[in-house]
Amino acid sequence: AQSVSQHNHHVILSEAASLELGCNYSYGGTVNLFWYVQYPGQHLQLLLKYFSGDPLVKGIKGFEAEFIKSKFSFNLRKPSVQWSDTAEYFCALKGGGSYIPTFGRGTSLIVHP
Amino acid sequence: GAGVSQSPSNKVTEKGKDVELRCDPISGHTALYWYRQSLGQGLEFLIYFQGNSAPDKSGLPSDRFSAERTGGSVSTLTIQRTQQEDSAVYLCASSLGAQETQYFGPGTRLLVL
Numbered sequence: 001a002q003s004v005s006q007h008n009h010h011v012i013l014s015e016a017a018s019l020e021l022g023c024n025y026s027y028g029g030t031v032n033l034f035w036y037v038q039y040p041g042q043h044l045q046l047l048l049k050y051f052s053g054d055p056l057v058k059g060i061k062g063f064e065a066e067f068i069k070s071k072f073s074f075n076l077r078k079p080s081v082q083w084s085d086t087a088e089y090f091c092a093l094k095g096g097g098s099y100i101p102t103f104g105r106g107t108s109l110i111v112h113p
Numbered sequence: 114g115a116g117v118s119q120s121p122s123n124k125v126t127e128k129g130k131d132v133e134l135r136c137d138p139i140s141g142h143t144a145l146y147w148y149r150q151s152l153g154q155g156l157e158f159l160i161y162f163q164g165n166s167a168p169d170k171s172g173l174p175s176d177r178f179s180a181e182r183t184g185g186s187v188s189t190l191t192i193q194r195t196q197q198e199d200s201a202v203y204l205c206a207s208s209l210g211a212q213e214t215q216y217f218g219p220g221t222r223l224l225v226l
Contacts, residue, residue: 009153043217043219043220044156044204045217046214046215090155099144099169099211099212100146100158100172102158103156103157104155105153105155
């Protein structure tokens with residue numbers, strides 16, 4: 001079985017603060033990892049993904065995530081957040097070539113201007 | 114109109130009634146997923162269609178839930194004898210293939226009174 005944990009359910013930051021959202025997973029084999037974002041009133045969309053290769057993955061809007069296999073983690077980072085980053089962020093995992101992703105419960109990020 | 118569309122956007126129904134939710138995937142996408150998102154929860158996988166293969170129904174929570182995909186395109190999720198715990202946002206996603214990026218629709222918000 002595979003599972004994803006997002007420990008921070010709600011994060012509140014001021015603009016220009018640095019961001020790190022935690023994502024830990026449980027699966028013993030090869031993994032594909034994803035971060036999705038849902039802006040208020042918009043569709044869920046892919047922010048970035050890791051399949052293989054460089055464990056530091058860069059996505060849209062200045063976001064990046066680092067796959068640390070030894071820690072079973074795929075934390076999302078951004079050095080300086082903006083008010084427009086206010087959204088719900090979901091981490092997801094596909095293990096062992098599975099075509100069905102497992103999602104975390106999401107982290108609600110609010111950025112104050 | 115290149116995105117995934119879903120209808121209706123909102124549905125209010127009485128307990129015990131049947132409902133049908135529709136998903137129009139992106140043209141040419143062979144993979145189609147249905148998810149359920151309850152308040153404060155992550156996305157719960159319901160069912161997966163890939164081309165002409167038999168669907169993966171392993172996520173359907175009960176036999177009151179069923180889905181079909183006609184002609185490899187439009188999909189309908191049917192919930193029979195709705196219960197209050199069925200209240201949630203039902204999301205549809207499509208992708209070019211099983212391992213490709215998923216594109217999500219806006220969801221149908223279902224409220225069972």
